[in-house]
Amino acid sequence: MLRTVRDYLELDRSFHNLVIVELFVQIINVTFITVLPLYMKAEHFSDAQYAHFTSYRYLGMLALALFLGMYIKGRKILPMFYIAAIGVPLFSFLILIGVHFHSTGLLLISHLLWGTAYTFIQIPILPYIIRNAPKHQQTLAITLNFATWSIASIVGSLVIAVFNGINQTVFSEQNLLFAISLMGFTGVYFVMRINKKEQVPLISEKRSNLKEYDWKIITKALVPTSIIAIGAGFTIPFMSLFFSNVHKMSTSVFSFLNFTTAVVVTIVAIYIPKIKNRFGYQKAVTRTQLMAIFCLIIMATTQYYNMYSFSVFIAALFYLLRQPLMNAAVPMTSEITMKYVGERNREMVSGLTSAIWSGSAYFSAIGFGILRHLDVEYVNIFWITAAMYLLGVFWYSLLIKDYHKKETSGMIVH
Numbered sequence: 001m002l003r004t005v006r007d008y009l010e011l012d013r014s015f016h017n018l019v020i021v022e023l024f025v026q027i028i029n030v031t032f033i034t035v036l037p038l039y040m041k042a043e044h045f046s047d048a049q050y051a052h053f054t055s056y057r058y059l060g061m062l063a064l065a066l067f068l069g070m071y072i073k074g075r076k077i078l079p080m081f082y083i084a085a086i087g088v089p090l091f092s093f094l095i096l097i098g099v100h101f102h103s104t105g106l107l108l109i110s111h112l113l114w115g116t117a118y119t120f121i122q123i124p125i126l127p128y129i130i131r132n133a134p135k136h137q138q139t140l141a142i143t144l145n146f147a148t149w150s151i152a153s154i155v156g157s158l159v160i161a162v163f164n165g166i167n168q169t170v171f172s173e174q175n176l177l178f179a180i181s182l183m184g185f186t187g188v189y190f191v192m193r194i195n196k197k198e199q200v201p202l203i204s205e206k207r208s209n210l211k212e213y214d215w216k217i218i219t220k221a222l223v224p225t226s227i228i229a230i231g232a233g234f235t236i237p238f239m240s241l242f243f244s245n246v247h248k249m250s251t252s253v254f255s256f257l258n259f260t261t262a263v264v265v266t267i268v269a270i271y272i273p274k275i276k277n278r279f280g281y282q283k284a285v286t287r288t289q290l291m292a293i294f295c296l297i298i299m300a301t302t303q304y305y306n307m308y309s310f311s312v313f314i315a316a317l318f319y320l321l322r323q324p325l326m327n328a329a330v331p332m333t334s335e336i337t338m339k340y341v342g343e344r345n346r347e348m349v350s351g352l353t354s355a356i357w358s359g360s361a362y363f364s365a366i367g368f369g370i371l372r373h374l375d376v377e378y379v380n381i382f383w384i385t386a387a388m389y390l391l392g393v394f395w396y397s398l399l400i401k402d403y404h405k406k407e408t409s410g411m412i413v414h
Helices: 002-009 013-042 047-071 078-100 104-122 125-132 135-166 173-192 215-233 236-247 251-270 272-305 311-341 343-373 378-409
Strands: none
Touching: 002 135, 013 047, 013 078, 013 104, 013 125, 013 135, 013 173, 013 236, 013 251, 047 104, 047 236, 047 343, 078 104, 078 173, 104 343, 125 135, 125 311, 125 343, 135 173, 135 251, 135 272, 135 311, 215 236, 215 311, 215 343, 215 378, 236 251, 236 272, 236 311, 236 343, 236 378, 251 272, 251 311, 272 311, 272 378, 311 343, 311 378, 343 378
């Protein structure tokens, strides 16, 4: 354990500062995903209305993703982190003001702008790591980057669980979200501490020349991401509503569950490089995701017997197990995708990946809102996610086989 932690500490300090920047952004992201739907529910917004407004957040990401993927090719990435560090907390404030005053226009605009600001760290960060991290530290840097989500969940969930549990009036969902948004501006300080020297690869053609990219390879690499993203869009943003509406779980209790889950996710994330080295991509990715799908199904089907008090404990247990299993595969699939598509396609793939997740989340949020408006049960919606995940895992298995085949033949060089 100590040796593994030491490996992460030996990363260049710039990557530590970069991860801290993303951490502040992700704390806002995590807490808004967890608490905003509950705050809006308390303000008498319906599930369908929350899904509608949330969809504009993903529309903002989608609108900018492809352009930004092409723009960063051959350009410095560091200035874009300032936009995210300032924009995400700023537009979070506007979202909360929109909820308080029930302003539809402000909610739509602030969600849209929140999504565009978030894109300025979501898309460039992986190409930045691939460009600047030594090859022997790339897996560590990528894993630490993805671990920020779980670390943010630990911090955000603990703050909400403790303070909301102490006094639900003083530390209401609204007040906590305002405080966390304000804290988010601290990320600007850590952007300033990132090393200003940056490796910027030269480009031989125009960034807008789409013929320069290997579209057959890009398409093949992004199919499993697309499938899983569509399924995830029906589940991830609405998990707190599932526990609140199906199992009557309070904000503080769900936040404590998220805290516990995030601790487990972080511990597992630390060992991802060792898991990859021991089992290889094929076993490590497919087995963890298949187990995660099983846990999702068990969790969702507790709605069938939610009249019994023990159902909430089963749902919480399998939610706790699902999160680290599903998250364990993400750094590995991201790394293998970047290696599979090659240097000339990486920025485009990063942009398209963000576009896929944002677009899928946008349409899935609309779909979720329609299904809930039609009173479709959560368990049936989650079945859609499970089916999409299974198909995505199968495609990842095929992609990994093709990757190893090309690596052996010398078509992929590290």
